[in-house]
Amino acid sequence: MKWVLVGVVLVIGVLSAVTPRMSRPTVPLGVSVPSARIGDPVVRTSVRRFMLGCALATLVSFLLVMVLPELLAVTATLAEIGLILVVYVVTRRSIIEAKQRDGWYTDVPVRISGSLSVERKPVAWWPYAVSLLTLAGVAAYGATRYADMPGRVVTHTGADGMPDAWGSKNVWTVFGPVAVGVGLVLVMALCGWAVRRSERPTPDGNRRVAARRGEVTARASERLLAFLTFSLTVGLSALVLMQWHDIVGGPVLAVLALILAVPLVAIAVYAWRILRVDGEQRAALNGSDPSSANQLEPETPDDDRHWVGGIVYNNPDDPRVLVPKRFGVGLTVNYARPGGKAFYWGVLAVTLIAVTLPLVVQ
Amino acid sequence: MEIELNPQSDAPLYQQIRDRIVEAIAAQALKPGQGLPTVRALAGSFGINPNTVAKAYELLKAEGFIVTSRGGTAVADPMAAHGALDENTYLENWRARLFTLIAEARAHAVPAADIEQAVALTLSALGGPHAARPSVVASEGTGA
Secondary structure, eight states, rough: HHHHHHHHHHHHHHHHHHHHHHSSSTSSGOOOOOGGGGTTTTHHHHHHHHHHHHHHHHHHHHHHHHHHHHHHHHHHHHHHHHHHHHHHHHHHHHHHHHHHHHHHTOOOBBBBEEEEEOOOOOOHHHHHHHHHHHHHHHHHHHHHGGSOOOOOEEEETTSSSSSSEEEEEOOOHHHHHHHHHHHHHHHHHHHHHHHHHOOOOOOTOHHHHHHHHHHHHHHHHHHHHHHHHHHHHEEEEEHHHHHHHOOOOOHHHHHHHHHHHHHHHHHHHHHHHHHHHHHHHHHHTOOOGGGTTTTOOOOOOOOOOGGTTTEEOOOOOOOOOOEEEESSSSEEEETHHHHHHHHHHHHHHHHHEEEEHHHHOO | OOEEEESSSSOOOOHHHHHHHHHHTTSSSSSSSSOOOHHHHHHHHTOOHHHHHHHHHHHHHHHEEEEEETEEEEOOTTTHHHHHHOOOHHHHHHHHHHHHHHHHHHHHTTOHHHHHHHHHHHHHHHSSOOOOOOOHHTTTSSOO
């Protein structure tokens, strides 16, 4: 259990440290800056300090995991997130101050862009359809074996791959994991649809590279979601089939390891793709790309007032519920919309329950 | 197709949306009968208040550039009636605005040759050939 937490702490630390490079170059640490300022010493120093802070927070959390008793060790991940948030708030402040002090946006032309096109590129639904068909196949197979299954079935498997909880045979205890899989596929398909709909080009100092970044990011995100959906479906199906056939121990552990490792590799490939296109965009904005050198193009406006801490989007005028993230990649919700409020409070409630329930039960 | 608005401009956003759509129609980037996004979708695309887009669409509809039906909003056929304005009123208003625009340039001492060149460049940028109303062709050169 502790080593799983160590892994989680490391993943949180690494993902946080690379987030500034996964974000648009004109929003370092969630602060709007004109493209001519992305190489400013204040920006560079702040980002470096943030990355160093992430490393220190990870180290502290790692030590906490090792020192604390197992039940409290989970709180080390929350401590890590809290520490990284503090580092984030402190380091971004210097960029905000420099921007205001030196009037970085004075006389800088800005534009907002929108699309008059009605048609949108359709979402590739087939990976989700194949995943649903796989689960349907597993459910159909289970239905044929249902009558032969014992009266008590395994409902939980421990970290050693051995069953540690059983329950009476019924539709939920037998087919529950398949139903969870169907829910997962539908949620992931919804995310894929949202990613496709949120695609929006932006001036960002160089329209060509900004549009390319948007296109590459949307395509990579869609592929990642589709791949994660299918690989998790296959992993879950394998676990269910092994459970029905009383296969325990090593094979179960091997599948669990693959369920953890395959998404991590996919996320690493995704991050590499984003970092590569980020490098292209930075090179173009710094003028080192000869095809875009000396271009004078408008910037994305300074919209810091709509972003609380550069993370929470709160714009009552914007009718969208889902908007592209500013710090990192993917989507976030508009807190000013009723759906956005429900999302934030829902996540908060679920987090509090997940953290406090085990302590209360204990 | 993408259009851009300048939030720093003195011109209100709804006016800019109206102008960009008229320019797109003139350049034939938007064709008669072609659908336009819903008010909410276009507002979301810009991240602005839907009322701003609604105001631009109302203006375009009143001027006869777009039509709305149950199926949504679409570019109007230029050979059809200009919405609330009849043909003569539209041309009269257009000539009056053109007169003021040219007068502004002359008041700023812009040479007549430069104005003529700017008009030629604008027509060239909008491309062609365009379908033309007989009345517009017949009245060319009559001045405002």
